[in-house]
Amino acid sequence: MVKVTIDDIQIEVEEGTSILNAAxxxxxxxxxxxxxYYSKLPGTGGKCRTCLVEVAAGSEKDPRPMxxxxxxxxxxxxxxxxxxxxxxxxxxxxxxxxxxxxxxxxPLDCPVCDQAGECHLQxxxxxxxxxGTRYEEERRTFDPIDIGxxxxxxxxxxxxxxxxxxxxxxxxxxxxxxxxxxxxxxxxSTYIEAAVENDFSGNMIDVCPVGALTDKTFRFKSRxxxxxxxxxxxxxxKCSGKTVVWMFGNEIYRVTARKDxxxxxxxxxxxxxxxxxxxxxxxxxxxxWNIIGPxxxxxxxxxxxxxxxxxxxxxxxxxxxxDK
Amino acid sequence: MARKLLLEHDSVPGIETFEVYxxxxxxxxxxxxxxxxxxxxxxxxxxxxxxxxRGGAGFPTxxxxxxxxxxxxxxxxxLCNADESEPGTFKDRYLxxxxxxxxxxxxxxxxxxxxxxxxxxxxRGEYMWILDILEKAIDEAYAKGYLGKNILGSxxxxxxxxxxxxxxxxxxEETALxxxxxxxxxxxxxxxxxxxxxxxxxCPTVVNNVETLMAVVPIINEGGDEYAKIxxxxxxxxxxxxxxxxxxxxGVYELEMGLSVEEFIYGDDWCRGIANGKxxxxxxxxxxxxxxxxxxxxxxxxxxxxxxxxxESLADGGxxxxxxxxxxxxxxxxxxxxxxxxxxNFARFYAHESCGQCSPCREGTGWMEKVLNxxxxxxxxxRDIELLEEINKKIEGNxxxxxGDAAAWPVAAAIRHFREEFEWHVSHREESQTRNYGLLKExxxx
Numbered sequence: 153m154v155k156v157t158i159d160d161i162q163i164e165v166e167e168g169t170s171i172l173n174a175a176x177x178x179x180x181x182x183x184x185x186x187x188x189y190y191s192k193l194p195g196t197g198g199k200c201r202t203c204l205v206e207v208a209a210g211s212e213k214d215p216r217p218m219x220x221x222x223x224x225x226x227x228x229x230x231x232x233x234x235x236x237x238x239x240x241x242x243x244x245x246x247x248x249x250x251x252x253x254x255x256x257x258x259p260l261d262c263p264v265c266d267q268a269g270e271c272h273l274q275x276x277x278x279x280x281x282x283x284g285t286r287y288e289e290e291r292r293t294f295d296p297i298d299i300g301x302x303x304x305x306x307x308x309x310x311x312x313x314x315x316x317x318x319x320x321x322x323x324x325x326x327x328x329x330x331x332x333x334x335x336x337x338x339x340x341s342t343y344i345e346a347a348v349e350n351d352f353s354g355n356m357i358d359v360c361p362v363g364a365l366t367d368k369t370f371r372f373k374s375r376x377x378x379x380x381x382x383x384x385x386x387x388x389x390k391c392s393g394k395t396v397v398w399m400f401g402n403e404i405y406r407v408t409a410r411k412d413x414x415x416x417x418x419x420x421x422x423x424x425x426x427x428x429x430x431x432x433x434x435x436x437x438x439x440x441w442n443i444i445g446p447x448x449x450x451x452x453x454x455x456x457x458x459x460x461x462x463x464x465x466x467x468x469x470x471x472x473x474x475d476k
Numbered sequence: 477m478a479r480k481l482l483l484e485h486d487s488v489p490g491i492e493t494f495e496v497y498x499x500x501x502x503x504x505x506x507x508x509x510x511x512x513x514x515x516x517x518x519x520x521x522x523x524x525x526x527x528x529x530r531g532g533a534g535f536p537t538x539x540x541x542x543x544x545x546x547x548x549x550x551x552x553x554x555l556c557n558a559d560e561s562e563p564g565t566f567k568d569r570y571l572x573x574x575x576x577x578x579x580x581x582x583x584x585x586x587x588x589x590x591x592x593x594x595x596x597x598x599x600r601g602e603y604m605w606i607l608d609i610l611e612k613a614i615d616e617a618y619a620k621g622y623l624g625k626n627i628l629g630s631x632x633x634x635x636x637x638x639x640x641x642x643x644x645x646x647x648x649e650e651t652a653l654x655x656x657x658x659x660x661x662x663x664x665x666x667x668x669x670x671x672x673x674x675x676x677x678x679c680p681t682v683v684n685n686v687e688t689l690m691a692v693v694p695i696i697n698e699g700g701d702e703y704a705k706i707x708x709x710x711x712x713x714x715x716x717x718x719x720x721x722x723x724x725x726x727g728v729y730e731l732e733m734g735l736s737v738e739e740f741i742y743g744d745d746w747c748r749g750i751a752n753g754k755x756x757x758x759x760x761x762x763x764x765x766x767x768x769x770x771x772x773x774x775x776x777x778x779x780x781x782x783x784x785x786x787x788e789s790l791a792d793g794g795x796x797x798x799x800x801x802x803x804x805x806x807x808x809x810x811x812x813x814x815x816x817x818x819x820x821n822f823a824r825f826y827a828h829e830s831c832g833q834c835s836p837c838r839e840g841t842g843w844m845e846k847v848l849n850x851x852x853x854x855x856x857x858x859r860d861i862e863l864l865e866e867i868n869k870k871i872e873g874n875x876x877x878x879x880g881d882a883a884a885w886p887v888a889a890a891i892r893h894f895r896e897e898f899e900w901h902v903s904h905r906e907e908s909q910t911r912n913y914g915l916l917k918e919x920x921x922x
């Protein structure tokens with residue numbers, strides 16, 4: 153066990169834990185945002201740079217500060233390390249810069265995007281983004297493509313977190329989904345659109361932090377905050393069958409995996425609760441599900457706030473209390 | 477004429493063949509190292525020599541070698557980084573074209589020191605004809621018993637292979653090189669773990685530049701202490717400089733560290749001054765990614781001392797008034813060159829070569845390129861200059877690999893030293909499309 157201090161809170165964690173996971177053990181506001189790291193997918197992380205933190209002291213043995221900000225998701229803690237996240241001005245500035253970089257080529261089409269309301273980029277932009285843009289050039293654009301017959305890819309919205317690439321790599325049998333080109337022109341793609349046909353490809357939608365990958369059986373049907381998330385289960389031979397069904401009245405609009413407050417799938421029966429494409433795309437009849445009860449969405453985004461009025465009241469309260 | 481260690485025999489006809497190379501003292505270091513020295517002794521000689529990596533970063537080679545993890549039963553690899561793609565740098569190309577056996581010799585000795593039984597030369601895809609030269613030389617070395625099983629009866633086995641890249645600057649970054657060699661997309665890896673612990677196929681790996689590995693040969697032949705006598709302070713030995721731009725005699729030169737920059741530019745043995753009798757305007761001393769220096773800071777440091785061709789002297793003054801020796805891509809600009817255009821050109825290169833993995837570099841390099849494009853073509857405004865400064869501050873240090881820094885530094889330095897010229901492009905939009913800004917500020921200095 154090693155001791156690490158994050159934003160003046162000390163915690164003991166196992167050796168080899170990343171700074172981000174140590175912060176998640178503390179919880180609350182010291183947790184850096186993560187757009188590309190996904191704990192259930194080994195190999196992810198380090199790319200988006202939103203989780204950058206300042207290391208004020210490297211370790212007890214070598215208490216020198218690290219010269220650069222480090223990606224907390226891929227930097228292991230060391231005994232006596234002192235990390236600054238919320239308390240560092242440098243982190244604040246540079247995280248804002250990363251958000252600006254992520255948004256310069258983003259279409260900002262939230263009003264017509266299915267992810268709106270549960271979008272990590274929206275949350276990030278709300279917390280760290282600037283009011284306006286300084287980007288005067290033309291945004292790069294791509295045509296939307298199909299990833300198999302159930303998933304739509306809007307590359308314009310993609311922030312290249314590579315999570316879906318890892319899903320394709322680790323959960324599905326054939327490797328038909330990857331990254332093309334480089335630099336600004338990098339895109340997620342499949343060489344042959346129709347070739348994507350496997351049981352777990354739908355998990356790409358769940359891991360996508362933005363609206364780049366959307367469910368074609370749900371697209372444009374409803375805003376997520378109008379739906380009731382309900383925990384449900386079914387007998388499934390391919391996956392755990394433990395899901396969240398999103399209902400409007402007695403109709404099931406969409407099915408997703410059960411996700412935790414960081415937007416990652418929860419463990420079911422001791423392993424990551426990925427769900428199969430049959431559960432996700434085919435079972436839209438309530439009779440096929442054993443509906444357990446309402447699901448709390450434990451993330452501070454529009455859906456968990458319930459209504460805008462609650463959000464506004466919260467903000468009002470914060471202002472009155474003098475918080476920033 | 478200065479002493480040459482690597483380019484001593486480069487002009488001998490047929491030096492690329494085994495016979496001629498051997499006749500001119502080739503492969504002596506292999507015999508010395510494998511028969512008379514232990515691997516540890518070879519590492520110690522290199523440590524004593526003070527040799528620093530010639531690829532650009534200037535990290536002490538002996539120290540890098542000493543970091544190599546040596547777990548039992550796990551193979552170790554030596555990789556030669558011949559993915560020389562830095563604009564302005566072409567020394568490795570010349571070395572490999574002329575002296576393929578010197579590289580093989582250096583790699584045998586280095587592999588022996590590190591305990592690597594399989595080594596690779598990763599060469600950039602644009603150097604295909606050099607791949608042929610190297611493979612021919614490797615075949616000769618196998619035939620003569622310098623490669624393969626039980627080299628010279630020493631019991632040391634070494635296989636050497638050449639692997640071409642697909643033509644990406646980023647694959648010169650050591651972890652991207654390793655990824656590419658493994659057959660994957662050339663994206664740099666997150667560090668830690670460093671290649672010395674987990675590199676090629678997850679095994680401990682050392683990646684060295686062509687010139688670094690070649691320099692091991694004279695170090696073993698003459699001894700590390702002898703080698704360390706050449707040069708000044710922590711910059712020991714000789715360095716190859718590929719001089720280009722508006723010089724009277726551009727080319728690849730081997731110089732002893734510590735030669736003055738003034739002598740190198742104007743000396744009769746060296747570049748013989750600026751071409752066509754023009755005046756010096758600026759200099760990029762170490763490849764496109766190092767900060768540009770205006771004329772008054774090229775031959776003298778800000779403190780008025782003579783600037784020398786060493787790691788320390790070129791970096792004197794930090795980024796405010798110094799630069800870096802880098803990879804030795806020495807580019808000279810005369811009075812007719814436009815700094816804005818050149819900066820745009822570099823920015824375009826980095827935007828094109830960014831791997832697109834991490835957001836600051838992917839988005840930032842493209843953004844800078846577009847803003848500079850506008851400025852150069854008379855579409856910019858003063859706000860853009862500040863915006864550029866902002867962007868490069870936000871990229872620098874926030875990326876996975878040093879490509880982000882390499883893209884940010886030249887832009888930052890160009891604005892720092894040539895701000896008037898950028899402003900002139902904004903205030904004289906039409907004029908800037910028909911003529912260059914010229915010397916103005918520099919001619920006042922002398």
